[in-house]
Amino acid sequence: xxxxxxxxxxxxxxxxxxxxxxxxxxxxxxxxxxxxxxxxxxxxxxxxxxxxxxxxxxxxxxxxxxxxxxxxxxxxxxxxxxxxxxxxxxxxxxxxxxxxxxxxxxxxxxxxxxxxxxxxxxxxxxxxxxxxxxxxxxxxxxxxxxxxxxxxxxxxxxxxxxxxx
Amino acid sequence: xxxxxxxxxxxxxxxxxxxxxxxxxxxxxxxxxxxxxxxxxxxxxxxxxxxxxxxxxxxxxxxxxxxxxxxxxxxxxxxxxxxxxxxxxxxxxxxxxxxxxxxxxxxxxxxxxxxxxxxxxxxxxxxxxxxxxxxxxxxxxxxxxxxxxxxxxxxxxxxxxxxxx
DNA sequence: TTAGCTGCAAAGCCTTTGCAATTTA
DNA sequence: TAAATTGCAAAGGCTTTGCAGCTAA
Numbered sequence: 001x002x003x004x005x006x007x008x009x010x011x012x013x014x015x016x017x018x019x020x021x022x023x024x025x026x027x028x029x030x031x032x033x034x035x036x037x038x039x040x041x042x043x044x045x046x047x048x049x050x051x052x053x054x055x056x057x058x059x060x061x062x063x064x065x066x067x068x069x070x071x072x073x074x075x076x077x078x079x080x081x082x083x084x085x086x087x088x089x090x091x092x093x094x095x096x097x098x099x100x101x102x103x104x105x106x107x108x109x110x111x112x113x114x115x116x117x118x119x120x121x122x123x124x125x126x127x128x129x130x131x132x133x134x135x136x137x138x139x140x141x142x143x144x145x146x147x148x149x150x151x152x153x154x155x156x157x158x159x160x161x162x163x164x165x
Numbered sequence: 166x167x168x169x170x171x172x173x174x175x176x177x178x179x180x181x182x183x184x185x186x187x188x189x190x191x192x193x194x195x196x197x198x199x200x201x202x203x204x205x206x207x208x209x210x211x212x213x214x215x216x217x218x219x220x221x222x223x224x225x226x227x228x229x230x231x232x233x234x235x236x237x238x239x240x241x242x243x244x245x246x247x248x249x250x251x252x253x254x255x256x257x258x259x260x261x262x263x264x265x266x267x268x269x270x271x272x273x274x275x276x277x278x279x280x281x282x283x284x285x286x287x288x289x290x291x292x293x294x295x296x297x298x299x300x301x302x303x304x305x306x307x308x309x310x311x312x313x314x315x316x317x318x319x320x321x322x323x324x325x326x327x328x329x330x
Numbered sequence: 331t332t333a334g335c336t337g338c339a340a341a342g343c344c345t346t347t348g349c350a351a352t353t354t355a
Numbered sequence: 356t357a358a359a360t361t362g363c364a365a366a367g368g369c370t371t372t373g374c375a376g377c378t379a380a
């Protein structure tokens with residue numbers, strides 16, 4: 001059983017993807033199916049490179065070329081399966097957008113740890129502020145930066161470049 | 166008189182930059198001064214490429230090389246003069262961080278227009294949520310996406326690629 | 331049989347960096 | 356005169372794209 005067990009999902013990600021692709025006269029090929037299944041096999045944030053490696057380290061013959069991975073990620077975003085959430089190390093980072101509630105992130109600048117949280121109040125405030133500007137909200141990205149509890153405990157400081165004097 | 170007229174700024178951006186540079190054994194060269202002045206001559210969001218063009222289109226001999234612009238932007242961020250706020254068209258976008266209050270953005274996905282807004286309530290909620298996770302906030306980025314009033318009026322749809330059938 | 335797909339290699343793009351020449355304290 | 360700085364060109368790193376061969380309805 002997958003991570004989806006506790007979520008209210010009408011159809012599997014693969015099925016949802018197939019439906020989207022059909023509207024574009026496109027097909028759920030074996031490669032695309034492998035990618036969707038790998039992506040939804042765990043609920044971690046990931047980037048294209050990590051996904052490529054996850055796919056090529058598999059024992060079965062499910063390796064997929066880097067180009068196809070990039071192309072498929074774009075399609076999955078359009079299909080509403082994934083969201084780009086941030087950019088880390090100059091790479092686009094993705095997360096599940098299907099079968100998973102809208103949420104925001106607290107990002108530890110020491111450890112890189114991401115904590116997800118939901119808050120209805122913020123959404124309500126945003127709606128109010130937007131309406132004051134005649135703005136119709138379709139989505140948002142909220143990233144809160146700081147120091148997580150773990151990092152605060154440790155006396156270790158984050159390594160940093162010393163500008164020689 | 167510049168856009169800074171209504172703000173409480175102890176010293177000019179150039180002076181503040183000079184102070185920062187001094188702590189790094191670096192100098193406020195003519196090139197760096199030109200960049201700071203150009204950057205703070207208007208309160209618009211901009212990217213490196215736009216800044217390069219603004220500098221080279223000037224009649225006076227104030228053109229600065231692209232490398233120097235990139236290097237200077239980095240330094241200005243470290244100096245607390247600028248902030249990276251987003252990424253548009255695959256380019257880092259900057260805004261003033263000195264002498265300007267913390268705020269967030271509503272971004273029109275049709276026109277690219279950015280509307281700035283401030284909201285204390287959201288900050289308070291974030292502080293509360295963070296403390297529940299033992300997280301100490303140092304900053305945040307909030308981008309609200311949607312359709313601005315202008316774009317909503319116009320019946321024009323945003324151009325999009327037609328996948329030939 | 332025609333439209334869609336994959337994988338490879340090459341190209342694109344923004345950004346960073348090595349380096350020689352130049353400037354400045 | 357030694358350290359910092361600039362501008363150019365080249366290199367980096369992620370992502371996109373052209374294309375030949377392949378696949379599937």
